[in-house]
Amino acid sequence: MSSPLLQSTANKAIFPDGLKTSGQHNPIYSQLTPPSQFPKEISGPTVWQAEDYRDHPERWTHAFSKDEIAELGGAADEYIKSGKPLTAMAKVGNSTFELPVLVGFG
Helix, strand or coil: CCCHHHHCCCCHHHCCCCCCCHHHCCCCHHHCCCHHHCCCCCCCCCCCCHHHHHCCHHHCCCCCCHHHHHHHHHHHHHHHHHCCCHHHCCCCCCCCCCCCCCCCCC
């Protein structure tokens, strides 16, 4: 007997504009790589080592200030009130989820 969580489906009402995520499309089998062909080691300038970050959490974490938390909460509240679907949310340059304090973050 399988778990009820595995049998449930996502509420598609959150995507009223019909946008499909990659998990809803059939795979393109010609573009799939079998695990046997995966690289045994990944190298290059973008590879990081755990020891580079283990003792320096400031390199990969951010402690949000009270103002940043308030901005995120306020923006989320306004977005929910707008009644727009989740798929209408956009990155910077769109007025659907304004974050003036955090716009330059990252």
